[in-house]
Amino acid sequence: DVLPSGSWCERAPVAASTSLPDPAAEFDRNVPRICGVCGDKATGFHFNAMTCEGCKGFFRRSMKRKAMFTCPFNGDCKITKDNRRHCQACRLKRCVDIGMMKEFILTDEEVQRKREMILKRKEEEALKESLKPKLSEEQQKVIDILLEAHRKTYDPTYADFTKFRPPVRSTPGNKEAARYSSILTQDLPEDPIDLFGSDAFSAFPEPAEPQMLSNLVLEENDETASMNIGFSQLSMLPHLADLVSYSIQKVIGFAKMIPGFRDLAADDQIVLLKSSAIEVIMLRSNQSFTLEDMTWTCGSDDFKYRISDVTQAGHNMDLLEPLVKFQVGLKKLNLHEEEHVLLMAICILSPDRPGVQDTALVESLQDRLSEILQSYIRCRHPGPGSRLLYAKMIQKLTDLRSLNEEHSRQYRCLSFQPQHSMQLTPLVLEVFGNEIS
Template sequence: MCILQLRMSKEMEELSPLVDSGHGDGSEEETEDDGEPKICQVCGDKSTGYHFNAMTCEGCKGFFRRAMKRPAQLCCPFQNTCVITKTNRRQCQSCRLQKCLSIGMKRELIMSDEAVEKRRMQIRRKKMQEEPVTLSPQQEAVIQELLTAHQKTFDMTCAHFIQFRPLDRDQKSKCSREPNSNRFTYATMHEDAVQQTISFVSPSFPYFSIQSPESKEKNRHKRAIFTSLPHFTDLTTYMIKNVINFAKTLTMFRALIIDDQISLLKGATFEIILIHFNMFFNEVTGIWECGPLQYCLDDAMRAGFQRHLLDPMMNFHYTLRKLHLSEEEYVLMQAISLFSPDRPGVKQHSVIDRNQETLALTLKTYIEAKRTEPETHLLFPKIMACLTEMRSMNEEYTKQVLKIQDIQPEVSPLLLEIISKDS
């Protein structure tokens, strides 16, 4: 932050001679044709050009601007006949002001504070356009470390997915690949299956009773509803291990105390997995194309998850995928999610906050440096909005996993450890 402040101060010093000079158009200083030194007509000091319609130095320019904006009346302690020079110009403000007015300096040429700020912004924007945004060596190193960690810990071919227990789909449960299918219409989303899932997750359902004559039939439906749960259990366990290995590879993460490492992993694992799967999402068909396997929301329904999680999750994947992020932007997004200082149980808030700020600034700079689209400036806030949206889905996901575990104890012990409240 101190470096940023110094940089801004330096920019302000560079801009100050150009702003509020009385030219009106911000033109550069005028020069004498004969090459003679320019003298301030007020105090005799070296002039820097015409300011407010007169040749003056920077000191008298600033004095005139301040005096004209000051409501108090100035009085000469002598007889209003003080001779203003470079050495004594501070001794009598009244005579100095009269000298400014006598040489033709005009009050109406003084810009308002708003106009000065607008001019500074214009100059700053022009300077930024002339000097393209580039990543610093430190930012380049951060991105490279994240990319290396991601590529080492996450297989984009999904070759290991075939080792999981099968999805156990029937013919009617195959994911639709129609390009014009509605984004919220799932291939085999039967209303009776939805109602059965809700009835088994909610103990208050009227006929939820072991003693009921329909209990055997209900158990049969329950087994049908959770047919994809074994596969999702294996898949989730595999993905969690990838996230843990990814985090442990990062220098910033390893530098944290163990308690904070655990708290960050518990808070961010689901979100990072969501970001991983977005890389495989086809926004035309609504299917996750994971190498040898394809997933649709019907598979998640048959694992026991409900619509009030799945609908927002589907909308999230469409929204994020349509941003067409690069691999660098995806991994920076993962890292920003990981280093969230407000996770439950975090102790070193300031350290993690600085890490997240570094990652966020790196992402913003990367977008400005690498993207050329007309609405590039909107991409960073859109990514941050997606990160916020994941936080609410994270809470709902935890609730639904615990409900599924109560009904069908197939949930991975590693997942239960991740979503547990205690550190």
């Protein structure tokens, strides 16, 4: 057998059949590699001993020529890196003394076979690499743009949570809830900017640096939590309404950076954002979702959400059970960040949203992103199950449609009650179906 170039031995160990130890197997990689002949830096095991390239070549040439050397001195020269050329006899003797064996030297035929084998392997690797699917330069550019857009509009530390009305986790008779009664009845400040107005997309500021995205999706962790909290006890509604409103603004910022989105008419941009905003928020929230305790942790323990929290904002299990199932399923897909941002962009650019006028243009933009996602999976996401990954991701978008409908329905129920609609921001009311004047 012939070892490939760069192996520890010139020939596969005949030691296996002669009971000789395999020096490569016993080599301690933490020990400095020193040539046993001259003390120079060794490059590995050659002909059964650790040597430098110079002594390896010298031993091979000597054995092939069957050279006979005579020491001009007394036959016990000390061989060093500097004087190794002075006495060939003592140098060869030293080679034999440290265990170098002529049986390990390849014949000319074996050398030729080895070269052919190496060349063949390189050709096979080059062919394999050429046949491997690759992302085009244009596809990679789109992915890079989406990654940048996501990172500019999503801060996993949730540093801006202090800007929202505080979370109030109450139970019936909770005195702390009463202490925040003024929060539950206060009027919201008038929103100075209509984010969905005719000039919304030119007025919306581009973030100067990565900012936070507040994701509001909550999970059940406490089975004893009351599921019949009265509407008068919606202590978490102001806080969660603020987070949803803020998240919608961040989704707008992300959408504006999707290649081709701003080529759409303003009306179609508005329609797409209104209909997809909560779905994108649910997709983004998966980054803060934890399978271990089935909660969403947004920066600190004060903003760790469970099912009991969202029930105190007026939502019920018609939304929460499928939402939890969705989050668990999405988390288990182990998506790359690139796949995640592509899925969000595909979600936004859905041509079948009610009210879209230029469906052909929207569909072409979505098809382009879908092709990039499929190419990315083939090129960068190998392994078991990757063949079905794209189909599973698209199924998640179908699941989101049902979640969107139920979420909007429950928000509309809240908005029809004056004592609670005042807790919903103007942006939330507009996005979920109640136009404000």
